[in-house]
Amino acid sequence: MGVPGFAESGVFLTVLEQKSFTKAAKRHGLSPARVSDIVRRMEDMLGVRLIERTTRSVAPTAAGERLSERLRIVLADYEAALDSIKELGGRPAGALRLNVAPPAADLVMAPALPRFLARYPEISVEIVEDSGLTDIVAGRFDAGIRPGVRLARDMIAVRISERMPMVVVGAPSYFAASGRPRGPQDLASHECIRFRLSNGTLFPWSFRIKQKRTEVQVQGRLIAQGMEVAKAAVRDGAAIFQVPLPYVANDLAEGRLERVLDDWADTPIDGFFLYYPASRQPRPALKALMQFLRTTHTSSPASRTGNVSKGARSR
Incomplete structure (x- = not known):
């Protein structure tokens, strides 16, 4: 048969x-x-x-x-063989399939992909947004993109974004109506947006108090899982929000939002890393994407070292 x-x-x-x-x-x-x-x-x-x-x-x-288990290996080799033939023309080619955390999709991939695809017309990219910790080998992904602290030990990781400051922001209309918090202790009397992760936990608000990272319990009537919902509420003056700076940089520059509590700002959170299994040689198309993202999203010498947090090897 x-x-x-x-x-x-x-x-x-x-x-x-x-x-x-x-x-x-x-x-x-x-x-x-x-x-x-x-x-x-x-x-x-x-x-x-x-x-x-x-x-x-x-x-x-x-x-x-x-x-x-056996077919995943065979099909990966098969796809790599086809790509190697396409690349005889001198340019990286083939299809890339990436598992990407939603913040990385918004902050890293969305601004970079149009230019990457224009530069490499022989490469196609599929983005699967996933806030969990998907097994990229079992899922037949070429690579994943996550914060460095969430990477497994058997992965090679390459930094593709700088570290990100966390800022507390609100609209001028909110501060006119409710006043400005003078310190983290004042947040108890303010309407604060909380963010729920995919595993069900609420992402904590954190500050640097007496040289120590301290989580502060806040209250608010809006709990969001989508960043656009939270940003819309903040712009409309409904609440204040602690968020990675890149999400609100344009709003701050154009005066739609204002920063508070900068004197208590916590250490910037780790940036994003592209990672792939240590047992797998990255294909030329993936190498091209890694190099493009590193060049696009990292500018300081510290960001270009490729160092990662404990739990993953770097390259």
């Missing part, structure tokens, strides 16, 4: 990655029925069940798990 081809194998891996026949179908531009048929034919060819299907879940069998 033959053996599954590369296209069918790719569909099978996407079903496991997405844990859904419907999502895999959208990824490949197929119907769910066609995806189901591909998996069923693979099972018939191999004589074993590869995926357990219920109305609520999709999971690999033991055979499916073993096959997926």
Whole structure:
């Protein structure tokens, strides 16, 4: 009956990655029925069940798990081989698939991608925004972009942004109505926006008090998970917000927002890093992206060293 081809194998891996026949179908531009048929034919060819299907879940069998582990390696080599042929023309080429934390998508990728794609017309890029800690190997990503503190030990990491100061900002209309906090202790009487992370925890407001990093409990009627919602509320004078400076730099420059509590500003938070498995040689297209992002988003000598926080190797 033959053996599954590369296209069918790719569909099978996407079903496991997405844990859904419907999502895999959208990824490949197929119907769910066609995806189901591909998996069923693979099972018939191999004589074993590869995926357990219920109305609520999709999971690999033991055979499916073993096959997926080997296929990820084979397909990565296959794609690299095709890219190497394209690159005989002298320019990096191929498709890059990146798993990116939403702040990095906003602050790093959004401004850089149009220029990168214009410079490298043979490269295509897929951005999957994800605030969790996705396994980029299992998800068949070429690389991920995260803050350095969240990287695993078996990853090579390259700094692609400077460290970011945290600032407390509000609209002039808010300060006219509610006054300005003179110190962190005054925040108890102010309307403060809180930000909830994907794991359910609230991101703390932190300050430097008596030379020590101190988290301050704040209160407010708005808890946001999307930055645009929070920024809109701040611009409208509804509350104040502690946020990485790049998110509000334009608003500050144009006078829509004003900074307070700078004397208590905490140490800048770590910037973003592009990372990939230490066991994998990066393809030329990924090398081109790394170099482009480093040149675009880092300017100080300290930012260009590639040093990362404990838990990841640097290059």
